[in-house]
Amino acid sequence: MANPAEATPSMKPNASRAQVWKRMKKMKTLYLLLLLPALSLAIFHYAPLYGVVIAFKDFKPGLGIWDSPWNQFAHFKTMFHDFVFLRAFRNTLIISVLRLIVGFTFPILFALLINEITKSAFKRTVQSISYFPHFMSWVIIAGMVVEVFSPERGIINYVITLFGGDPINFLSSKLYFIPILLISDAWKEVGWASIIYLASITSISPELYEAAESDGANRFHKMIHITLPALVPVITILFLLRLGHILSGGFDQVLNLYSPLVYEVADIIDTYVYRAGLVEFRMDYSAAVGLFKNIVGIVLLVTVNQIVRKYNDYGVW
Template sequence: MEPYIKTNRAIQKAEARGALRRKLVRMRALYLMLLLPVIHLAVFHYAPMYGVLIAFKEYRPGLGIWASPWNNFEHFRTMLHDFVFLRALRNTFLISVLRLVFGFTMPILFALFLNELRVHYFKRTIQSISYLPHFLSWVIVASMVVEIVSPQRGVVNHVITLFGGDPINFLSSKLFFIPLLLITDVWKEIGWASIIYLASIASISPELYEAAESDGANRYHKMIYITLPSLVPVITILFLLRLGHILSGGFDQILNLYNPLVYEVADIIDTYVYRVGLLEVRFDYSAAVGLFKNVVGVILLVVVNQIVRKHSDYGVW
């Protein structure tokens, strides 16, 4: 009996290997197309992870990464006692939460209201205009913002002086700098971020709206009770993915707009790493800060995903 069982298992394994080979041959074109992005991911995302070792070492370029001495987690202890780092951590959380409140919700509202437009030409025009800022780099956008809010020649301060007010240097004001960040971020990304919501709205069955109309529902009722609930799965997944970047406060935007006068409210972990790592040439310490940031993001993503999965059917995995 035992030899028969072994023979049967060997036949099953051989059949499985044959089926796998036939599948690989049949789908070889798709696997070849997948090969390039896999190589890109391995070379530019996974291979550099070897460099994370310098976060645990006193890195000396002459010795290289592996030969440099271990530092017994000294960089992490230094980090937690560094006032500038703790200030950057606080600012990062504050700016990221505000971005989550405004930058994440505004595209949803924009998509909902854009969907209610009945003049298709006007709707397409608004969509096209809202997409354009996304394709501008933050260098260009920051230059535009500097000119618009300039105390001497900016249109905003020109309006303020027309009404009898004094010019305001928005980019050097701790009070106005963060609102300016939020406004420019929403303006730049609202159209592009709304694309996925508009696509989800387009996939909603028209029969749901027809049934609601037959029950006397108006456009507001259909938006609240049909459109918005249908977007919940997409909103949940995008929200979870956004949480993974909660400690990314918008490096490109802030680097091009901030200055030492607003470091107290605008300095975030990414700009802190940039100054410490590249300007002060402390690669090992900046690697420790970057590793801390990424670990916190992964932990938040995993925890919140598990909480969401407990109370709903949605999640990243």
């Protein structure tokens, strides 16, 4: 007869699987809700990854991806000797860093200011108005920006001419184009981006504020010494996630606003890939450029995450 003590270890995996299956059956509705986004991720994000191999081939449409000849990394060599790509890479870094500074700090400041509003009706109204631009596409926003800054009918140039100045074609000026990008992007996303900070602020214990008030702290002191430090974990994680997209300079926005007159400061990697792939039909070369951009983003995210984890526990993983 088998010793019960010897049979116990072999029964544990079956018991563990039974418990997992029982929990899955209990939460089957949640798993069904998860099924659709999981299928979407698999079909539209992971399945097309086989096409990345085109970046290492001289693509011939008649032969297909797999039968096209290998190019011995020729596209990557061409990339780093292409003046237009190097210019787009430089512009992407400049625009992305500026967008990170403006687009990351403004939602934090906005959330802190919204939190200080005491009248709930006014607070809800301001939040609703600030969220609305996020749901409009960049095609609509770009049309509004063009009208506002138009040299013939824009309100900005109307004010300039009213005071005796000459109209300025802002969107064709290398000096003004990037500030317009930053302002329009901040206006569109600041309200929506502040939601997660506002949600984190609501989880702060009211006892901390009461204790600070008893020690004579005013509203500014509470904001600086209680609210802001409590947001540090969320700020760190969101900052790391934004770093993963540091080479994404805002394709939709730039494509709808730029023109050849401002290519020198406005042409970014994404618009360069768009022109190379869909205008010049260099699919293999554009795939190589896009792959390079994503690899740089992954390396940067992993590196910064490890640096952050070295000093605290607020990393992404």
